[in-house]
Amino acid sequence: MGIVKRRPQVAIDLIDCAEYISKENLDTALRFLDAAETAFAFVAKNPEVGALCKFRLAEAERVRFWAIKGFENHLMFYLPLADGIDVIRVIHGARDLKIILTD
Helix, strand or coil, rough: EEEEEEHHHHHHHHHHHHHHHHHCHHHHHHHHCCCCCCHHHHHHHCCCCCCECCCCCCCHHHEEEEECEEEEEEEEEEEEEEEEEEEEEEECCCCCCHHHHCC
């Protein structure tokens, strides 16, 4: 099994997303959190599965993204590691990703 490292912002992102979803349905918010954990585990085992981001900054050239199954508008951004992944952010795809990820 691949290792899942998480940047501190990931916990905040997950809480923000779940809180927003819970305004409509608490069970759906809990399913989102489970789906995110499942996505992290899957991608950690298959770190090259995500598409490369097309940001022009050199430090972002290895960043990949993967849609969370069942919540395809929510994207996880990560760096592949030799033994897993480093999750950078979990963001809704409608947000301005370039500004958020290149801060």
